[in-house]
Amino acid sequence: MINKQNRLTRRQFVKNSMLASASVMTALSMKDQVLFAQQGQAVPVPKSSPASKDTLPMGKIGDVEFSRLMLGSNVLPNGFCHARDLRYVNDLARRYNTPEKMLETLAIAEAHGINCVNVSVSCHQIPIIRRYKNECGGKIKWMAVLEVPDPANPNEFIEQNIDGADAAYIQGGIAERLLTPDKVGYLGKMVDLIKLRGIPAGIAGHSLRVVEECEKAKFNVDFYVKTLHTSNYFSFQRPVDKGKPYGDHDNMWCTDANEVIEFMKNVGKPWIAYKVLAAGAIPPAQGFQHAFNNGADFILVGMFDWQIAEDVKITSEALSNVKRTRPWRA
Numbered sequence: 001m002i003n004k005q006n007r008l009t010r011r012q013f014v015k016n017s018m019l020a021s022a023s024v025m026t027a028l029s030m031k032d033q034v035l036f037a038q039q040g041q042a043v044p045v046p047k048s049s050p051a052s053k054d055t056l057p058m059g060k061i062g063d064v065e066f067s068r069l070m071l072g073s074n075v076l077p078n079g080f081c082h083a084r085d086l087r088y089v090n091d092l093a094r095r096y097n098t099p100e101k102m103l104e105t106l107a108i109a110e111a112h113g114i115n116c117v118n119v120s121v122s123c124h125q126i127p128i129i130r131r132y133k134n135e136c137g138g139k140i141k142w143m144a145v146l147e148v149p150d151p152a153n154p155n156e157f158i159e160q161n162i163d164g165a166d167a168a169y170i171q172g173g174i175a176e177r178l179l180t181p182d183k184v185g186y187l188g189k190m191v192d193l194i195k196l197r198g199i200p201a202g203i204a205g206h207s208l209r210v211v212e213e214c215e216k217a218k219f220n221v222d223f224y225v226k227t228l229h230t231s232n233y234f235s236f237q238r239p240v241d242k243g244k245p246y247g248d249h250d251n252m253w254c255t256d257a258n259e260v261i262e263f264m265k266n267v268g269k270p271w272i273a274y275k276v277l278a279a280g281a282i283p284p285a286q287g288f289q290h291a292f293n294n295g296a297d298f299i300l301v302g303m304f305d306w307q308i309a310e311d312v313k314i315t316s317e318a319l320s321n322v323k324r325t326r327p328w329r330a
Contacts, residue, residue, distance in 0.1 A: 056068065056113030056315060056316055058115075059270065059298060061167060061202075061270050061330055064141070064199070064200055066167075066298060067113055067114050068292075068297070068298050068319060069311065070114065070116045070298055070301070071106075071109050071116065071118065071140075071300075071301070071303060072274070073117070073125060073145065074093065074302035075097060075102060075117070075302070075304065076097075076125040080123075081302070082251060082280075083279070083280075084279070096304070097304075099131075102128050103128070103132050103135075105304070105305040105308070106132045107136065107138065108308050108309075109140065110139065112309055112312040113312060115139070115140055116143055117140055117142050117143070118142075118143050118145060118300055119145060119165070120145045120147060120171075121146060121147065121161040122148065126164075129164075141166035142164075144161055145169060146161065146169065146194075147171040147173075147174055150186065154193055159197075162194065166199060167201070167202065169201065169202030170191075170203045171204055172206050172207075172225065173206070175203050175204060175205050176205055176209075176210060179207075179209060179210065185217070188214075188219040191203065191220055191221055195220060195222070200222035201220075201222050202222055202224060202225055203219070203221055204224070204225035204226065204274070205227075206253055208226070208259055208263060210224075210226070211224050211226055211263065211264070212263065223269055223330075224264075224271050225272045225274055227253040227254040227273070227274055228260055228261075228291050229254050229277065230278075233282050234281065235281055236252060236278070236281075251278045251280070251281050252278065253278060253279070261295060265326045268329060270297045270298065270329045271295060271297050271298070271329065272296070272298040273291040273300070274299070274300040276290070276300075276301065284314045285318070288301075288311075288315055289322075292322045292324070293322055293323050295324065295326030297328060299315070
C-alpha cells in the first residue's frame with residue numbers, strides 16, 4: 001500500500017513495472033491456432049519487445065493532444081469485462097487488477113507512450129486516476145465517460161464528474177436510449193455543458209444512427225466514439241442470428257461496418273474507434289490495421305499490463321503501413 005512514508009515515485013513505478021512485464025511472453029494456444037486455421041487466417045507471430053514511447057504518434061482533439069492508441073477503462077475497477085458466456089472472467093479480472101496493479105498498469109502505459117485512459121464516472125474509477133496522479137506523479141490524461149441519461153441537475157453532475165478530465169463524452173448505450181424526438185436534444189445540451197468547462201466533448205454509439213442524428217442536428221460535438229470491427233472472427237453472429245441485439249453474443253458491436261466506414265468519410269470530426277477487437281475475438285494486428293485503414297483517428301483498447309508493449313508496437317506498425325481513404329481528422 002502506498003502512503004506518505006512509502007511513496008513510490010513515477011520513476012520507481014516505471015522501473016518496477018518494466019521489470020515485471022519484461023518476463024511476459026505472448027503465446028498462442030493450440031485452440032487459437034485451430035481457430036485461425038478454420039478461418040483461413042495466418043497465425044500471427046508473437047513478439048514481446050517493448051516499443052519506444054517516441055514511436056507512438058499523436059493526434060489532437062481540439063487543443064488537446066492524445067496518443068492514437070488509448071487505454072480502455074477495463075484496467076480500472078469497473079467490475080465488468082465483455083466475455084460472452086464466460087462468467088468467471090469478470091471475477092478473474094477483478095482479482096488480478098488490484099489497486100497496486102492498476103497503478104502499475106497506468107505507469108506501463110505512460111512508459112510506452114500511451115497518454116490517455118478512458119474513465120467511467122459511474123464505476124468509481126476517478127479516485128484511482130487521482131491517486132495515480134497525486135501519489136505516483138502520473139501525467140496520463142483521462143477521458144470521462146458519462147453514463148447517466150438524465151441527471152436531475154445536469155450542471156452539478158457535469159461539474160462533479162469531469163473535474164480534472166481532459167475530455168468527456170456521453171456513453172454509447174446512453175446516447176442510443178436518447179435517440180427519440182423528445183430526448184435527442186438532450187445530447188446537444190450535455191455536449192454544450194461539457195464544452196463550457198473548456199474541454200473537448202463527444203458522443204459515443206454502437207449504432208451508426210447516433211452519429212447520423214447528431215450530424216443532422218448539428219450538435220457542437222468535438223469528436224465521436226464509434227464501434228468498428230470486421231466480421232472475420234469465429235463467434236460473429238451467423239445469418240440466422242441477424243436482427244437480434246448486439247448483446248446477445250456480447251462480442252458483436254458493429255453490425256454495419258461498411259455503412260459506418262462510408263458515412264464517416266464525410267464527417268469532419270475526429271473519430272475514436274472502439275471494440276476494434278470485438279471484445280478480444282480479433283487479433284490486435286488485424287483489428288488495429290482495419291480501424292486505421294478505414295478512417296479511425298484513434299483506437300480505444302482494453303489492455304492488461306502485459307499486453308501494452310506489444311499493442312503499442314502493433315499500433316506503430318499499423319500507422320506506418322496505413323492506407324486510408326478518409327483524411328486524418330485529428
